[in-house]
Amino acid sequence: MRLNKLTSVSLAVAAALAIAGCSQKQDAPAGEASAASAAADGNVVKIGFAAPLTGPQAHYGEEYKNGVTLAIEDANAEKPTIDGKPVTFELVSEDDQADPKTATQLAQKFVDNKVNGIVGHFNSGTSIPASKIYSDAGIPMIAMATSPVFTSQGYKNTFRSMTSDTQQGSVMGQFVVQKLNAKKIVIVDDRTAYGQGLADEFEKAVKAAGGEVVKREFTNDKATDFAAILTSIKGVSPDVVFYGGADAQSAPMAKQMKRLGLKAPLISGEMTKTPTFLKLAGQEAEGTIASLAGLPLDKMPKGADYASRYKARFNMDVATYSPYGYDAARAMIAAMKEANSADPAKYLPVLAKVQYKDGVTSSNWTYDDKGDLKDGGITVYKVEKGEWKVLETVGGGAAAPAAASAAQ
Template identity: 80%
Template sequence: MLLTRRSTLTLAVAAALTLAACGKKEEAAAPGAEASAAAASGNVVKIGFAAPLTGPQAHYGEEYKNGVTLAIEDANAEKPMIGGQAVTFELVAEDDQADPKAATQVAQKFADDKVNGVVGHFNSGTSIPASKIYSDAGIPMVAMATAPAFTQQGFKNTFRSMTSDTQQGSVMGKYVVEKLGAKNIVIVDDRTAYGQGLADEFEKAVKAAGGTVSKREFTNDKATDFAAILTSIKAQNPDIIFFGGADAQSAPMAKQMKRLGIKAPLVSGEMTKTPNFVKLAGKEAEGTIASLAGLPLAQMPKGKDYETRYKARFNTDVATYSPYGYDAARAMIAAMKKADSTDPAKYLPQLAGNAYTDGVTTSNWAYDDKGDLKDGGITVYQVKNGDWVVLETVGGGAPAAAPAASAAQ
């Protein structure tokens, strides 16, 4: 009886293997089978992603993540071969909650999991502490972080996907004095690495251009009531008020400025230049001025095509950060292809060079020796009739798009 059972089992296994083999042949002819085969054989290249995906900054993180997602989908559709083998790129996304402690935990998880590279983190305050962990693990990271300190640590694995606060702050400080005619300027920042860093660079540029910073105040990135600060500022009768921080704070600040009768316009950086700011501030958003790295979407080398494909894929408009997330992921993948290796130590020199010349945001994705982008134009926007419109692009190869506004607007 035992022999009979074993014989029966042997026949059953053989039949199952035959059917499985037939099934594999049919699957090989199906669309996308190369990617499936690569995944099945273990040739999966893990790209970590970290940003705030919950909390008041989740809208930044989700849009950023969408750009990286689209980049990985595009790369996989090209049926990539690296080291003579088909590979599949896989996004491994984590929520760092815009919190430095959570960010270091995410970074350690990525290091333990031996991801091949990281796109992120989003905030400077999370990217800076996480970068030490990635450096120790030898993992390249391309972050959205703009604080100068991020690439001044001496690490060889840290790169940006946007211009630094040094570039943005210096452009805006000069712009408000020379183009808006502002002489008496008040600065407020949220004490984050991003907000304070941007405000510091802005202040330097204002003074260098001959302007005066008559008062500097600070708040935090959780505050929504600025009555005391703004009442104090109103007595200074400033020409403009500059804010370094996110739209969750700049929007209520704009509303409260109008409520207190402050005539000076609010000027800020790219975390204010969002659809969310306009939504939160409502009619009080009018006249707000903000800078953003790079060219306007319509003027980017592949901006119009990206805009169409992004909306088709995610059923929403491009806001601010997703094109930079897309290019960061594609630059990392291009470096792997050029090195013909997914080993971080082998593709890192290609990432530091200029492996990616076909970007959405720029056709010259190249870094200096610190990891800062060389091609760094800044565009200045203003809210008019409930929408962000271009005032001027400074650098980056684009002409001015419109006459500058006056500080009295």
């Protein structure tokens, strides 16, 4: 909050009130209590959250945070008890700026503040280094990270809220070769843990399906001018161009591909399958294909109800990530209740074996021995007339696939 000029007496009074736990932030969202009120209540269970809340990826982090916020509000409305005592779940939110160094600093801050669990981080590049700090402290984390590395480090505290790049890259690699009949494939990635990891898995699947990767290029997650890369790509006349990275890059890439006369469609992952991509790319978004973990929102077990309540609470539509943030927080809380303890050491083994049946995204939220979701499907979408349309869903209780369009 903005501080006005105070006299020394006023400062003394304000300090006394803060020490007494009487001051409280007026702008904290519901479910995100102040530190003072937490100190005054010994039955507060702190759930840390970290994601990019500023910068070009802020729209991902804010929507993700909204899902976690709604989950905590719903849990608190149920008047929860643990070990026979009423508890209040508190969201402790931080902005890691999608930066690995910032993420590790925040991870240590969360450990020092003795949070009971972490929902986050969002990016693979932040989740992986932060996970070491949480592992050393024995704090469970359920991250949005999709890199296979995240759950392959041998830590017992790492869990996902979405399917891994291994699953997603495999589906998309087979899709472009078998369904789009693509023979010559170009791959570009942004060199982040997420973008490069997804591109690597996609390349493996393409080759396994009999496709040929005729060119592989890379850029970075700050670039917006792809003229040199695309000119080089045009020279090999690819059937499709796959991009591993975020919509801040895939949108201008889609526009520049069309303006350069590249006929190949752009193929990408879930960080492109967003409303933001449609806005940034405009009419040049048409024909773009992207994958996203899980079922379409209207096919999720509780998708329709969640969409309605989300709209009422935040005055916006669900974009991509909030349902997964919601289920992650609820699964963590369910493990605490089942363990009858919010002590990380006591509920961590329960979380590893949790069978959360009441999820928005899945009615069978459970983990394998690495912390990967067992019941994870992938849905493939295509931009048609300015909207993301479902082409095919694989796994996760999916219905029969829709007819896929041919490569352009």
